[in-house]
Amino acid sequence: MTAALETDTALGKPIRRKEDAHLLHGQTNWTDNIQLPGTVHMAILRSPMAHAKITKLDVSGALKQPGVVAAYGAKELGDLNGGVPCVWPVTDDIKMPAFPALAIDKVRQVGDCVAVVLATSVAAAVDALDSIVVSYDQLPAVTDMEAALESGSALVHDEIETNACYVYKMPCGDYEASRAKADVVVARRFINQRLIPTFMEPRSVVAAPMGMSDEITIWSSTQIPHVLRVLLALVTGIPENNLRVVAPDVGGGFGGKLQCYREEILVTNLAKKLGRPVKWTETRSENMVATHHGRDQIQDIEIAATKDGKILGLKVTLLANMGAYLQIITPGVPLLGMFMYPAIYKMDSYDFTCTGVFTNKTPTDAYRGAGRPESTYAIERIVDELAAEIGMEPMELRKKNWIKHEEFPFTTVAGLTYDTGNYEAATEKALAMFDYDGLRAEQAQRRAAGDPVQLGIGISTFTEMCGLAPSRTLGALKYVAGGWEHCTVRALPTGKIEVVTGTSPHGQGHETAWSQIASSILGVPVEDIEVIHSDTGRAPYGMDTYGSRSLAVGGQAIKAASERLVEKARVIAAHQLECSASDLEFVNGSFQVKGDPSKSQALGAVAFEAFTAHNLPPGVEPTLQAEATIDPEDFSYPHGTHLAALEVDTETGQVKLRKYVCVDDVGMQVNPMIVEGQVHGGVAQGIAQALFEGAEYDDDGNLLTASLADYLIPSAADLPSFETGSTVTPSTTHPLGTKGVGEAGAIASTPAIINGIVDALRHLGVTDVAMPASPQTVWRTIQAAKGGAK
């Protein structure tokens, strides 16, 4: 017997967020706000060179500066110089070089940590960095992935004697046979450029020994307090039970705070060593070099098809830039994309090879979408190129090859089984919202008139795998951790509800949405439910928030725990009402005797009975709480159709995004307002990759875009409003029917924009445009196509 979802519940309503009141009044608890008595502040001397031997390091001068408490290089730190962990050794023979928190003998990226100073104020610590004497012997920087793999290249890590981290192959079917059968083979090289996550709150961490106990509490601006606790225990040797990790208000993450950073290790170890609170907050310029980057792949992709547009096979050969070191899931990010190159399309064969490459750049790792934006970009771009090659309308080509609604569940050539989807419905709705035919007509007119401003229409019909679970699958991919999620629901004696979740929000609105789920089952008003999260002391079990997993996985745990609580309460209520449990129905938060609504007991009253325990049925334990740990049977597969209309000035290269329409199918929506917000933000980040952002390095390995003055994240003036819609095809593998939504927009929008620019310029001979498609890049692309200046 399970509690039925009430028809008129909080579920599915655009309830305004509980989170907002404190955020809108500045009553916030960002990690950098924490000021504990006796705190020492850590400042870091970072390498200005991408690759160099440290020939001399003397921190003694810093110790003489006012306010300085301690200063350390790797030598002084000794055993406390922990190593940054990587939990995803993707192959048996992967090269996993050490990543010491403070560099030992050699620096391998601009921003590598060389020494730290601890002082009684931030200013004193920063000032004292100038008194550290350090000498470098510069080495040739490895910055180009292809050159890095040539024999004779300088080596990022001498001891492994290669810059190749790993080679991963996944052959599915016989691609060469497909290729031999094909009338058309289109090959392209796409560059999925390096991006910097650029969450708005810089990272910050405070660690404090908590008095007489052995506990060290660590407050960190992290997405993963639970995972971080385990990793810090393994890295520092401090017993896990003595570590409490709290992620207070966290200002965005986008994967960039899915990490066990060297600064978190240093602050924890130094708090223990010094016996007092240690605090570090990064500056934005530090963030640009020291927080992990994302993307950075060279994608060689080849598609084989018949001349009437049936896709036969796909071959993908990647070079994936690891950067200088492996961080938490650096090697695994391309594998999260590996499964998704075939995307929504049916084909006979798929051949995937990825080579991970070390360079003297900031390590890469998860950034919103992590692998799937890269794969979606490549497949949606090459499908457009195939359409152009065979002279077929690009949407028609997609329709011809996509998995039809009635074919679900469908096992793709890459081996995933998509539970549900309705690409027809999402596309039909998007085309109508967009006025696709009208814009195509305008495009033809402008082209015929030779208008200097050409119109392009960009299509992206995407799907993705998210909701990182199931644990067994992750294990098969050699990922060290699982993908479950936990929830405890407690009915307090006064009738208030606590939902203790293992997810760790940083902008996603879990407090509101989780309350809605629990409310819909418990019949308790949303405002009477408190969601407890992001503190291993208060919410001890969890796998945290990333990979669009919180609702897809965590939401199911809330549902299951809430239902279990109702079932325990039912037994108690039946005892109180002197009837059998099966005679009770649970309506609007109250147990009623069937056929006699005058006999009832509200959940709150049951909770009080469970608290006093004066009159419980035999064998029923006091207290009213229930827990659930859920490990879904599969990933979730949201999908959607995104359409962009772009005006491209062929004389200046300026691109104007005129209209952006997207219809996303993320399954059942707990709070459509939050869903829409997630789509907006994701779409904006994907557009930003297409048009604005790129982490640029020079040949010496210097990051040229190392501040917000140089790395262009869009402002309100750079973007239009978006027209969003949705279809609802419930997931069948997730009991709530939900899918993930956090990354979908960022996965979908990038190819829509670039396809649109190429579509505007194809008649000029343009077949690709590099990202970010700045006016200069677009102008040069047009000139090159005309045979002019490059």
Next chain:
Amino acid sequence: MAHISVTVDGTSYQGEVEPRKLLVHWLREDIGRVGTVVGCDTSNCGACTVLLNGRSVKSCSVLAVQADGCEVTTIQGLADGNDWHPVQTAFKECHGLQCGYCTPGMVMAAVDLLSENPTPSESEIREGLEGNLCRCTGYHNIVKSVAYAADLMSAGPTKGAK
């Protein structure tokens, strides 16, 4: 060290500061007004925006000593007791914030924008907030929030609902 006297959110504060200290660091470190936050070190992000004598400034580009004798309003002083400022009400109603880190600056910039232009068009809102970066919302709902706040404010002096 220099002596300064600044009124912040209606309370007068006196103190000795290093001449190099930025207003935002003085607010956060010296007088504990941590609602105003730091998002960058190049004056690009606008997270630290406050009102200085009624006009918006990025408090990372003002020295604390320059605020001597001035009146500063931060996000923590915007509401009138329990009555929310219409911009705060509008941001909640229109889901104009997600992680909330840009919010203190975004809201203060919006307050200043609306004091200058009570009926801004969408493009005027977008241009007006160009100096404040948000990474979560794609600005869509921030723009809606500011437009809605303009409606609330033009509807008269009724106070924003919670």
